[in-house]
Amino acid sequence: MAHHPMHQDLPARLVAAAIAATAAAGCAPQQSALHPAGEEAERVATLFWYMAGAGAVVWLLVMGAAIYAVIGRKRPQSERFADRFIVAGGVIFPTVALAALLVFGLSLLPALSETEPPDLRVHVTARQYFWQVEYERADGTRLTSANEVHVPAGATTEFVLTSPDVIHSFWIPALGGKMDAIPGRTNVLRLSPTKPGTFRGVCAEFCGPSHALMAFGVQVHEPADFARWIAREEQPAALDAAPFERAGCAGCHTVRGVGELASVGPDLTHFAARRTLAAGTLANTRQNLRRWLLDPAGVKPGANMPSYAMLPPDEIEALLDFLEALH
Numbered sequence: 001m002a003h004h005p006m007h008q009d010l011p012a013r014l015v016a017a018a019i020a021a022t023a024a025a026g027c028a029p030q031q032s033a034l035h036p037a038g039e040e041a042e043r044v045a046t047l048f049w050y051m052a053g054a055g056a057v058v059w060l061l062v063m064g065a066a067i068y069a070v071i072g073r074k075r076p077q078s079e080r081f082a083d084r085f086i087v088a089g090g091v092i093f094p095t096v097a098l099a100a101l102l103v104f105g106l107s108l109l110p111a112l113s114e115t116e117p118p119d120l121r122v123h124v125t126a127r128q129y130f131w132q133v134e135y136e137r138a139d140g141t142r143l144t145s146a147n148e149v150h151v152p153a154g155a156t157t158e159f160v161l162t163s164p165d166v167i168h169s170f171w172i173p174a175l176g177g178k179m180d181a182i183p184g185r186t187n188v189l190r191l192s193p194t195k196p197g198t199f200r201g202v203c204a205e206f207c208g209p210s211h212a213l214m215a216f217g218v219q220v221h222e223p224a225d226f227a228r229w230i231a232r233e234e235q236p237a238a239l240d241a242a243p244f245e246r247a248g249c250a251g252c253h254t255v256r257g258v259g260e261l262a263s264v265g266p267d268l269t270h271f272a273a274r275r276t277l278a279a280g281t282l283a284n285t286r287q288n289l290r291r292w293l294l295d296p297a298g299v300k301p302g303a304n305m306p307s308y309a310m311l312p313p314d315e316i317e318a319l320l321d322f323l324e325a326l327h
């Protein structure tokens with residue numbers, strides 16, 4: 001018998017496609033608090049599932065009672081029974097249930113004061129609109145990077161959050177709860193990722209026109225791999241920076257090994273190794289980078305990056321060559 005795949009298999013194909021799409025979505029939960037990859041996120045997910053489960057049970061009980069009241073067989077009840085039912089169902093049950101959930105929820109809170117020093121300290125400075133990320137060295141000095149966070153798995157990293165000019169809320173859903181970076185304050189958030197992987201962090205508080213464009217990549221490495229990453233990140237750039245300097249980029253951006261240290265814009269020393277540009281706004285490709293240089297306001301409203309549309313095309317291409325070589 002002839003086989004007609006187009007006809008007969010269409011529903012099966014749709015089902016297979018739906019399953020594949022669901023599986024793919026389930027396999028890449030880069031920004032999901034319900035796919036925890038760290039101890040703190042595990043607690044958040046546990047709290048969510050228990051609260052959702054308890055809420056569902058209460059909802060079913062209340063709906064059951066309501067449906068029974070409307071369509072159930074009407075039998076006369078004593079006043080005594082009615083009083084007891086109201087006291088038990090309206091006072092005692094909610095009090096006990098809410099108290100139990102409250103105690104359970106509080107038991108999952110992280111300790112208010114940490115006495116153990118963290119394994120790694122990362123200073124995150126919220127800027128309008130980028131994240132400055134500095135890794136504290138053993139001697140207390142810092143290695144500066146931007147818009148991407150790298151941490152080792154199986155270790156506790158303390159994020160020290162502050163800001164000179166804007167309030168962002170630093171949130172890596174797969175690793176734990178969120179914490180605000182507020183001008184004039186220093187907030188501390190500890191995260192203990194358990195699984196290596198690539199995750200996505202976001203800003204969780206409205207901070208202006210580019211609020212939705214304040215994402216950042218998060219890479220959780222195996223410890224040895226993290227050490228290698230840090231060692232590479234420590235290397236200065238050894239490149240001919242003439243196009244970068246001619247365009248005046250060095251007035252705002254630091255490329256270690258090239259010129260003065262400027263911190264108006266993000267550090268670009270290993271820019272080409274980052275997955276995204278403009279803080280998670282665009283994939284880090286040559287075409288997107290050209291678009292960013294020519295029309296930053298169109299890509300990211302409110303960003304302080306000026307347009308370089310006035311540069312001759314060959315200068316733009318020279319600048320792109322330089323930036324793409326910053327591995």
Ligand code: CUA
Pocket residue numbers: 167168169203204205206207208210211212214
């Ligand atoms: Cu920063 Cu929203």
